[in-house]
Amino acid sequence: MLKVEKLVAGYGKVQVLHGVSIEVADGQLVTLIGSNGAGKTTTLRALSGMIAPQSGSIKLGAVEIAGLPSHRITRLGVAHSPEGRRVFPTLPVSDNLLLGAFPRLTGARPKGDTAADLEKMFELFPRLRERRTQLAGTLSGGEQQMLAMARALMLNPDLLMLDEPSMGLSPRLVEEVFATIARLKATGITMLLVEQFAAAALEVADFGYVMENGRIAASGPAARLRDDPAVRAAYLGAAH
Amino acid sequence: MQILGQLIVSGISVGMIYGVIAFGYQLTFATSKTLNFGQGEALMLGALVGLTTINFLIGAGLGNLAAFLIMLPVVCVFGLLQGAAVEFFGVRQAVKNKSDSGWIMATIALGIIFKNMAENIWGHDALRFPSPLPEAAISFGGVRIQPMEIAIVIGAIALMIAIEIFNRRSIYGKAVIATANDRDAAGLMGIDTRLVIMFSYALSSMSAAFAGVLVAPVTLTGATMGAALGLKAFAVAIIGGLSSGIGVVVGGLILGITENLTGFYISTGYKDVPGLLLLLLVLSLKPAGLFGAKAIKKV
Structure with missing residues (x-):
């Protein structure tokens, strides 16, 4: 790879x-x-x-x-969830996620089912569903981290x-993050x-x-x- | 009272023009932290290209209004191309080299070149722009308003709303906001941020060109029409805040109206003073502008 x-x-x-x-x-x-x-x-x-x-x-x-x-x-x-999370603070959570799929939505990558993937992200990170209309800048650090990961996943990356x-x-959130990583690994990514x-x-x-x-x-x-x-x-x- | 109303009404239409140009400053500042100091010249070129187009169309037998409406998209496309050229020749290298001031000189220089070109093509005289609407003023309780002044307000608001809707609703518009938020992170989303910056320059000049053909029928058209408008709109952008859409509208209206009031009640010689005083006041008391807010940032 x-x-x-x-x-x-x-x-x-x-x-x-x-x-x-x-x-x-x-x-x-x-x-x-x-x-x-x-x-x-x-x-x-x-x-x-x-x-x-x-x-x-x-x-x-x-x-x-x-x-x-x-x-x-x-x-x-290649999806890169960068150091410091770097979510787009003035855009709502849902728009942050859509931007993760920008190449798919604009024809630079196979489109697939972005709506279904968005749903998958909300299942993987239920907090994000609750906060979907909230501006990313108002999220807590942990929520921003989840958003950054979910946003990267929206690319359907190789x-x-x-x-x-x-x-x-x-510490509790760290555990949660690693559990998520283990779950992602199980999907073969x-x-x-x-x-x-x-x-x-x-x-x-x-x-x-x-x-x-x-x-x-x-x-x-x-x-x-x-x-x-x-x-x-x-x-x-x-x-x- | 009637005179006061009259002054306010005509201040509003001039103010909306300032607002549209200032809105254009915001568009490029958001994505690249740079401004096109030739924005007034973009307005002037738009108006003159519009003048040639509309005269051609009227010569071909079209009515004023039809000719004006067909001319609008032509001017908009011209504005887009002109703005993209400014970005390509004046700003790109400076942004790439993270130069703090290269773009200032480059955009001023391009503005001067555009003005000289316009003088050579369209001459030095102020030219009359055919009005698409009847020029007879309508009277509202003694306050006389030209139909074109109403069209300016409607056109200016429509343009700004259209661009806002594009930014908020379309994925490309969201890419623009993302670039404005965090250019590196936007690149990681697969967004070509250099293209976004070029596009914001294109859109900025298009707004100015659009403002140019809106204001041209009530003023005159000529190579020198842009300089003062561009400078005052810059003041408006500072007063309203470089990050606030509503700020430039309010800032534009404040400047447009105070200019008119000072011109009448004090002296036309001092017409420009209150706006500039306000600019100095805002800079010293609220440097981010009256409506400028710091971006929400949480670590």
Whole structure:
């Protein structure tokens, strides 16, 4: 599905990623973990075209997408729920969701049944149904997170990238978010999950990459990373 | 009392024109945080292209009103293209390079070029624009109103409502609002935000061109007609707030009416002063404009 090789990217003159190579196979849930500032978010931003990579290759299937503007990458089937949620505050929840399906509604992607998908989102996130007419800016942080995820899903994406879906949420909501991710995984959707809650992320993932200072420091099946003493000591804390 | 009514009524129609131009400023400011300082010239070009078109149609045997109605879409299409050109040549690079001021000079420069072109094509004289409606004023309790003044108010409101409905109802309009909310996030929705910005410039110039042919029958048409209107509408946009649709209408009316009142009761020489004083007052007391609200943002 996705194959990233020697990706170099950053902001202006500051280089953040120094040759990142990762792979996401069809139907897998791959997680990218690591401490603050390791380059996880920058990786996702480069993958979705929010920033242009300086060098390296990003292959979506057989298509090279490195350097394409973000709207073209989205139209190719990559949905990115960005850090900080970034919902559209002055638009109601329902419009936020419709905009997630923008490429489908405008002929850039197969249309499918957007009304049925909207209904599915409301089943997945019942809070959003209650709030459908409310402006997204007035939602709580947890609700905004659900909206950001649902909005990304409205693309009917081939690859769903989630950036820190648990950020700023109460422990109960974090649990809820991870339960949702597990449910999505069961539907067979391919996912790339960036998380600071490494333990929880490795719990749901098939495969994991550990990032350090803009490089991949370790990788392996999630179960193995979970048991790796070095990974445990550095990222999973004493509790595990 | 009758004179006061008269002054207010004619202030309203001028004010609505200011409002439409200011509305155009808002459209581009929302999506790109830039403005077309050649907005007055967009109005002037629209009016002159409209004049040539309507004269051609009347020459072909059409009545004034029919000619005017057929001319409207022509002028609108011209406005759209002219605005897209301004974005392409003047603004795109500046926005791409995140330049804070490049677009200011570029849009002013384009405005001057447009004015020179117009002077060469249509000459320096003010030209009469055929009125689509009877020019005889109707009297309402002693207050005389030209039918065209009513048409200005109706036309201006209709245009702004049409654009608002487009923004709120159609998926493309929602894409415009999304771009205004958060450009990066809009890109992630598959929205080509560069195209949206170009479109907002097109729509902005179209509004100005439309205002140009609305006001032309009651004023005169010429290469210099745009400059003062564009500047005053800018004041209106600041007074009303660059983010408030209702603000520009109210701001336009305030300016239009106070101008007329000052012109009559004090001196026409001071006609422009109260509006500009109001502008200074708003800037110092409520910089976001009378109706400008901060966007709701929650972290």
